[in-house]
Amino acid sequence: MDSNKIYHHGWDLTYAEYVSKFVYVARKRCWQPRKQGNTIGRLIWVSPSSGELFYMRMMFSSTKGSQSYKDIRTVENVVYHTFREACFGKGFLGSDQEFVGALREANTWGTPHFVRKLFVKLLFMNTMDRPEYVWKQTWQWMANDIAFNHRRQANRKSLRDFPSMTYPIGYAANPHRNKLIYNEMAYDKEILAAEFNKCYHSLIDEQTSIFYKIMRVVASQLGGVYFLYGYGGTGKTFI
Numbered sequence: 617m618d619s620n621k622i623y624h625h626g627w628d629l630t631y632a633e634y635v636s637k638f639v640y641v642a643r644k645r646c647w648q649p650r651k652q653g654n655t656i657g658r659l660i661w662v663s664p665s666s667g668e669l670f671y672m673r674m675m676f677s678s679t680k681g682s683q684s685y686k687d688i689r690t691v692e693n694v695v696y697h698t699f700r701e702a703c704f705g706k707g708f709l710g711s712d713q714e715f716v717g718a719l720r721e722a723n724t725w726g727t728p729h730f731v732r733k734l735f736v737k738l739l740f741m742n743t744m745d746r747p748e749y750v751w752k753q754t755w756q757w758m759a760n761d762i763a764f765n766h767r768r769q770a771n772r773k774s775l776r777d778f779p780s781m782t783y784p785i786g787y788a789a790n791p792h793r794n795k796l797i798y799n800e801m802a803y804d805k806e807i808l809a810a811e812f813n814k815c816y817h818s819l820i821d822e823q824t825s826i827f828y829k830i831m832r833v834v835a836s837q838l839g840g841v842y843f844l845y846g847y848g849g850t851g852k853t854f855i
Contacts, residue, residue: 617682617683617684617685617687618646618647619646619647620681620682620683623638623648625649626647626681627680627681628680629680629681630676630677630678630679630680631657631676631677631679632657632658632659632676632677634657635650635655635656636655636657637650638650639651639655659673659677660673663742665742667700668698668699668700671698671699671700672688672699674703675688675689675699675702675706676688678706688702689701690702691705691706704745704746709745709746710745711746712744712745712746712749715738715744715750716753716754718734719731719734719735719754719757720754720757722734723757727761728757728758728760728762729761731758735751735754738750823854823855826844826855827855830842
């Protein structure tokens with residue numbers, strides 16, 4: 617962008633094409649017109665989940681001669697507030713109607729709970745260009761069971777309101793709000809300790825060596841990747 621303010625050579629070049637006419641001078645930390653040779657440029661990969669950075673990279677593929685971020689967000693003399701909106705202005709992003717249709721079809725035979733899970737999976741896959749648009753079109757289908765579940769509550773009472781009743785300690789008080797994390801942490805330390813002691817004394821020398829090698833890395837938090845292999849019956853599952 618700074619070089620485009622000085623040289624007009626780059627006004628008809630995209631970000632990736634810039635290296636074909638310019639060279640980066642590390643000593644001066646600037647781009648200068650290339651005197652000889654040629655280089656093919658490329659754009660590094662950016663995950664769709666990185667937000668605005670992903671959409672800015674998308675704009676780099678067609679924007680030429682930008683002298684500021686505002687120029688990158690400008691499409692046909694219209695300045696958009698975000699790179700994502702600029703991508704819509706360029707026509708790079710779709711309307712997401714296919715996802716609305718998929719949720720509509722799921723609603724015809726699935727429960728609201730299933731529709732919610734499907735919407736969450738679509739979010740995790742980063743396949744929707746406008747998730748908020750899809751949400752506005754489909755949220756009623758995901759909320760159909762809220763009133764029903766509310767009516768099932770015992771007159772807005774809790775087991776805590778009845779001193780003689782025991783109150784379940786567990787997932788309801790789970791600070792992680794994540795079932796996977798809760799399931800991983802919901803273990804009995806005493807039972808596991810007894811099981812470990814029993815198994816540990818059954819290890820042969822080679823298995824003991826493997827155990828200590830990995831546990832030293834775990835204890836020191838150094839990290840690492842290990843591949844345990846062997847013929848059938850050698851104790852891979854046991855170790």
